[in-house]
Amino acid sequence: MKQLITIIVPIYKAEKYLDKCIESLVNQTYTNIEIILVNDGSPDNCFSICEKWKRIDDRIVVLNKENGGQSDARNAGMKIAKGKYFIFVDSDDYVSKDYVGDLFDILKANKADIAVGKMEKFLEGSSLESRQNDREYILTFNSTEAIQDFLYEKHFVTSVTAKIYKRELFDGIEFPKGKKYEDLYVLYKIVSKCNTVVYGNKPVYYYMIRRDSTIGTLDPVKNKDFLLAAKEVHTYVLNYCYTIRKAADFKLFQAAIEMFVHLPKKTNNYEQKSYKEELWEYIIKYRLQIVQDKNCRFKYRILALVSFLGQTILSRFFQFASRR
Template identity: 45%
Template sequence: MNTLISIIVPVYKVEDLLARCVESLLAQTYKELEIILVDDGSPDNSGKICEEYAKRDGRVKVIHKANGGLSDARNAGMPHAKGSYITFLDSDDWVHETYIETLYNLLKSTDADIAACNFLRTSSENVSLPAATERIFEFSNEEALEQIIAFGEFHEQMVVAWGKLYKSELFEGIRYPVGRIHEDEFTTYKLIYRAKKISFTTKALLYYWQREDSIMGTGFKLKNKLDHLEAWRERAVFFHTEGKEAFSDKSYRSLFTESLATILTLDEMEDTAGRKAVLEKLEAGRNDLRGSGKWKIKLMYDCTLLFPGIVIGAYKTFKKIKK
């Protein structure tokens, strides 16, 4: 095993957690690594800790940049990645010592372009691999996309950026959207669509730190939801452009139902500005549909935009009955 693998780790305000992340990478059973720590303008001692690791182990490289967010940090690391394969790890998470070796062997043995693993959410550092029997799945790109778009059994494992080993060439012309939350939703489907095969192991080799102040752990935020809706709209347009109408239709339907569910939440909060912003996302989706043959989907959008009170009221009643 002498193939170089690049690991890109965005770093921001994690001085108390960074050592756990980096130590787990240095302890990998697969040794041919370059560990790219991207200090995203962190105001604490994270940047200094990165430099200390670079002095300690020649495989560690450090990039210091102005704060630009998670996507910008990942993007900044990619031009420096020399490996044939790339993986990402968030700096508050850590991995099992066999993480890289397992994914690399899985990718090679199944002739896949992406290898993915399961993960374990935890708020405790005292974790170990679950005793469950390992299962291996081999997906075509469309089967993996179905997991994402139709919310299959492995939706979450497929949609996230981390927990995967990618062939580096998949990223040619693809970068993460700067300033967006749910950056995975904007990007991962494009990489999977470009791949021929995606292999997945049910081994939980990545430990996802569930802290209360994380981006995704702070309750309802309108910007987060609007970015999520925009990701689905872009995905719908992407697959329509690629001639994959089934995926495009499902994405437009997801955008529609999630928009209505979000409006119900905003109505409870009496957030009229937020309600208007979500309806604008629906209108943008409706504009995308102009000239297409998706008349059933267009009708759903048209009715909602023309008679929002009636449609949203009916949806609210439907949700109550369903409960």
């Protein structure tokens, strides 16, 4: 008997994309699945779309709740889930027909706690370019190696999507309600419980970059969660797995420079000035290390190098590069 796998989909203002997402889930080659669609108080037609698909496929469970954010929706889904394994899918994304089966197969074959698949990104309004598959391979990590990998974003990123998890990894862990960058707050805690994390480079998850995505609408004045999450992970690494300190340094630098370049150029607000100074101190502290660390993403090595020319040049360079 195949194991029951629960797929949890938090849904909010996604009516344009939701049919494609759900269709990709109901057509999985691995059929023993439970699909929990959590309508998080969406003001559009998402609930009607969910109900339509529920009538089509009896493996679908629709949970309709007041808006509480993506974290709250995922937590609500986990509370009613029946599966021994969890998979998270965002409502504006879609997956390959072998998504569940491929992840479960490599999880079991490698006796892993988490299996990770390759994500392919595409911009909203554009079609996904067909790419020739690389030679398929599998990589295995212990918990410390896996944390290092996702902090550097080498093979897999800090999103909880494109992964399958043993249910027990979430015992005592919930997504933080009201937080953005909730994945970063949670993923290191889950991975730290693992003996083995496995990665397969076969593309299985298709991730759309929306124009109103978290980074695209980043307001560092109103929301400091990226920096706070990075600081929390940094503290954990220093205390429990110091050997990967440079990866945690990179994540803290990444958060600081992303916040910094999105701040208003001028402000008379003391709190904002103080925050800007704090971010700049992190940039100065780690920038030479980032420039020299070949594990860091190229974009941030360049930004670190440009920061030596001063705050104004850094901000102008970022704006110029973002328009290209």
